[in-house]
Amino acid sequence: MDATATTTTMTTTLAGFSREAVEELSRRKGDPDWVRDARLAAWETYESLPMPKRTDEEWRRTDLRGLKLDRLAPFAGFNGAFDGLASLDGAAEDGGLAIGSADQRAGLVVQRDAATLHAEMDPALVPQGVIYCDLDTAVREHADLIRQHFMTEAVPVGFGKFEALHAAFWQGGTFLYVPTGVSVELPFRSFALSQEPGASVFTHSLVVLEEGAEAFFVDGYRSETQDRQSFASAVVELILRKDAKLRYVQVQDWGRHVWNMMTERATLADDSELKSLHVALGGKWTKNSIGSHLRGPNTLAEMLGIFFADGDQFFDNHTWQLHEAPHATSDLEFKGALKDGARSVYSGLIKVYEGAQKTDAYQQNRNLVLSRTARADSIPNLEIAANDVRCTHGATISQVEEEHIFYLQARGIPRTEAQKLIVEGFFRPVIDRIPVEEIQDFLQGAIARKVGF
Amino acid sequence: MADSTQTPMFEIENLHASIEDKEILKGVNLTVNRGEIHALMGPNGSGKSTLAYVLAGHPAYEVTEGSIRFNGEDILEMEPDERARKGVFLAFQYPTVIPGVSMANFLRMAVTNVRNARAEEAAADGGVAQKMTPREFRRLMKEKMALLKMDDAFATRYLNEGFSGGEKKRAEILQMALLEPSMAILDETDSGLDIDALRVVSDGVNALAGPEMGLLVITHYQRLLNHIKPDFVHIMMNGRIVQEGGPELALELEAKGYETLRAEFAAN
Ligand SMILES: Nc1ncnc2c1ncn2[C@@H]1O[C@H](COP(=O)(O)OP(=O)(O)OP(=O)(O)O)[C@@H](O)[C@H]1O
Ligand SMILES: [Mg+2]
Numbered sequence: 001m002d003a004t005a006t007t008t009t010m011t012t013t014l015a016g017f018s019r020e021a022v023e024e025l026s027r028r029k030g031d032p033d034w035v036r037d038a039r040l041a042a043w044e045t046y047e048s049l050p051m052p053k054r055t056d057e058e059w060r061r062t063d064l065r066g067l068k069l070d071r072l073a074p075f076a077g078f079n080g081a082f083d084g085l086a087s088l089d090g091a092a093e094d095g096g097l098a099i100g101s102a103d104q105r106a107g108l109v110v111q112r113d114a115a116t117l118h119a120e121m122d123p124a125l126v127p128q129g130v131i132y133c134d135l136d137t138a139v140r141e142h143a144d145l146i147r148q149h150f151m152t153e154a155v156p157v158g159f160g161k162f163e164a165l166h167a168a169f170w171q172g173g174t175f176l177y178v179p180t181g182v183s184v185e186l187p188f189r190s191f192a193l194s195q196e197p198g199a200s201v202f203t204h205s206l207v208v209l210e211e212g213a214e215a216f217f218v219d220g221y222r223s224e225t226q227d228r229q230s231f232a233s234a235v236v237e238l239i240l241r242k243d244a245k246l247r248y249v250q251v252q253d254w255g256r257h258v259w260n261m262m263t264e265r266a267t268l269a270d271d272s273e274l275k276s277l278h279v280a281l282g283g284k285w286t287k288n289s290i291g292s293h294l295r296g297p298n299t300l301a302e303m304l305g306i307f308f309a310d311g312d313q314f315f316d317n318h319t320w321q322l323h324e325a326p327h328a329t330s331d332l333e334f335k336g337a338l339k340d341g342a343r344s345v346y347s348g349l350i351k352v353y354e355g356a357q358k359t360d361a362y363q364q365n366r367n368l369v370l371s372r373t374a375r376a377d378s379i380p381n382l383e384i385a386a387n388d389v390r391c392t393h394g395a396t397i398s399q400v401e402e403e404h405i406f407y408l409q410a411r412g413i414p415r416t417e418a419q420k421l422i423v424e425g426f427f428r429p430v431i432d433r434i435p436v437e438e439i440q441d442f443l444q445g446a447i448a449r450k451v452g453f
Numbered sequence: 454m455a456d457s458t459q460t461p462m463f464e465i466e467n468l469h470a471s472i473e474d475k476e477i478l479k480g481v482n483l484t485v486n487r488g489e490i491h492a493l494m495g496p497n498g499s500g501k502s503t504l505a506y507v508l509a510g511h512p513a514y515e516v517t518e519g520s521i522r523f524n525g526e527d528i529l530e531m532e533p534d535e536r537a538r539k540g541v542f543l544a545f546q547y548p549t550v551i552p553g554v555s556m557a558n559f560l561r562m563a564v565t566n567v568r569n570a571r572a573e574e575a576a577a578d579g580g581v582a583q584k585m586t587p588r589e590f591r592r593l594m595k596e597k598m599a600l601l602k603m604d605d606a607f608a609t610r611y612l613n614e615g616f617s618g619g620e621k622k623r624a625e626i627l628q629m630a631l632l633e634p635s636m637a638i639l640d641e642t643d644s645g646l647d648i649d650a651l652r653v654v655s656d657g658v659n660a661l662a663g664p665e666m667g668l669l670v671i672t673h674y675q676r677l678l679n680h681i682k683p684d685f686v687h688i689m690m691n692g693r694i695v696q697e698g699g700p701e702l703a704l705e706l707e708a709k710g711y712e713t714l715r716a717e718f719a720a721n
Contacts, residue, residue: 403549406533407548409537410542411562428555429553
């Protein structure tokens with residue numbers, strides 16, 4: 001990747017997370033007082049909360065001990081050197097998610113470590129009141145909106161230990177705001193890159209769709225594999241007011257040195273609709289917590305996931321379908337393939353609150369295990385406090401069937417190609433649900449490369 | 454119709470095969486020459502599909518004795534895909550459903566593999582390797598689908614998923630039409646076909662068959678053989694071919710059933 005060649009890194013001397021580190025970060029960023037105060041308050045919250053333990057249900061199969069927080073730099077140097085967007089598409093040629101052409105997006109923000117390298121939005125959207133920018137800009141220019149929505153509603157600061165840490169140390173991040181009645185068809189895209197060895201990267205996506213607004217948002221996380229451990233903390237907040245419609249796609253392709261925690265919560269007001277896809281390909285260790293609060297009646301949450309683990313990768317996906325209101329539908333499908341010595345955990349909860357009658361909830365997790373040493377665990381859960389609901393869930397862990405391979409071989413297709421075709425076929429129904437050819441092609445390519453054999 | 458060269462095209466000799474240590478084929482001898490149509494009949498469970506699978510190279514079966522030669526070459530050690538690229542084709546009695554793999558994508562992979570292998574072979578013999586372009590493939594697929602009166606919509610559907618019994622059989626013959634094998638084994642391709650479909654599929658097979666192709670048709674019923682007329686009929690019982698003859702043998706069976714034969718070979 002060419003972009004790395006011209007870079008002079010400005011490494012921070014701080015190691016480990018501390019109150020001093022919060023203050024230093026805030027100083028370097030030139031935060032307004034209210035932001036610095038919010039960071040410090042979040043740090044207090046972080047300190048007051050216990051570290052997750054293996055005895056906590058959510059962490060039972062997820063071993064955090066390898067994450068050496070005290071050896072990590074809490075943030076990277078602020079280095080804005082950038083070779084331009086074309087350098088990113090160079091990386092895409094090796095299989096990364098492409099930036100895509102300018103006429104195929106409504107806006108683009110590219111960040112590396114804590115620095116914003118590029119930010120643009122279709123000027124035609126400005127008079128409509130649409131805002132798409134990096135979070136620092138949003139803090140300066142749209143303070144009220146940030147105060148109102150940033151870690152207050154979807155993922156509050158006190159959500160958990162690592163979310164509090166995130167609230168204290170957030171660095172990069174994007175803010176998308178679509179006002180009442182405005183509908184934008186092309187995707188807003190965000191690329192979060194990381195490059196500084198041993199540093200943490202905190203990315204944040206805050207999406208607010210006002211009444212009847214419609215948008216499409218694509219988050220991409222990417223880095224080259226390095227020797228030293230690094231830590232990525234992402235929080236994704238998707239706020240949908242009445243009648244809003246959001247399509248959200250996330251592609252996680254961190255290098256294999258990254259320990260990655262991502263917490264996403266969507267809140268859906270009456271009649272709103274969320275369609276999300278989460279793709280996890282990279283990282284050494286990933287813990288995703290993905291949830292939808294169906295807070296209003298007639299809401300719909302489609303939650304799709306694809307993960308493909310190889311080598312010694314570990315993926316943990318926890319999902320939450322939270323039916324807080326009646327007449328809401330959630331449709332979740334997470335599919336994963338594993339090879340080599342990879343491990344995965346899927347755990348999903350459908351929770352139907354009292355009074356949430358006529359809930360229609362579906363949850364499915366399928367795993368395809370491609371080697372003897374790979375292992376997938378799947379734990380579906382139901383918690384139902386209403387009596388007139390339909391909840392379906394299912395989990396499978398299977399291998400490629402020899403009969404399938406034989407059939408393809410009998411048509412002249414060599415064994416390895418047959419296997420590739422079958423694994424692609426396994427993911428295909430999910431891929432087909434994303435009506436964006438570019439993302440479909442990327443996924444197909446990424447899967448083919450992962451299958452390798 | 455006899456082959457002009459000395460080597461028979463497809464020659465099965467004293468073939469023994471077992472599955473999970475249970476012997477199913479107990480010494481099968483059968484030779485198919487270029488341009489010949491052979492029918493293989495026999496009661497349920499006699500080993501017809503097993504023979505078909507073993508010829509195609511199914512990994513679950515172990516060949517314990519005997520040989521299969523294709524154009525003089527022993528194919529027993531070959532992987533199923535290598536056999537297919539050499540021109541052996543099996544239309545499955547029960548075609549496999551493969552979720553998520555579209556017909557078009559699958560057919561393109563199959564055709565590319567088989568035809569490229571053939572093109573390379575031609576090139577090695579001094580000819581020119583003619584590889585198929587995606588455009589040529591689409592045209593060919595459309596043409597063959599029309600030949601088998603299959604709706605275009607099948608191309609985008611997942612392989613055999615939700616296909617009716619008859620549609621699956623039609624799709625098998627579509628694959629045969631695209632791969633142009635020199636030795637085709639059709640395992641009960643007539644079962645599940647309605648009367649019109651039987652005609653369409655048989656016409657399709659007849660259009661493909663010719664002086665260069667050998668055909669082994671496994672069936673229970675004369676009605677298929679009214680359309681695809683065999684030169685030879687073989688009857689399999691208990692893992693062996695116990696009787697052979699011309700087309701009249703199938704008619705005789707239709708009239709009498711297997712009882713007399715069964716009595717005769719009960720000793721085995
Ligand atoms: N996996 C297996 N394990 C044990 N026995 C098997 C297995 N597969 C096939 N067989 C047996 O082999 C015998 C031959 O089966 P095959 O399918 O070849 O019969 P067939 O002649 O094709 O019958 P049909 O006319 O019903 O299609 C049967 O008795 C069958 O039960
Ligand atoms: Mg059979």
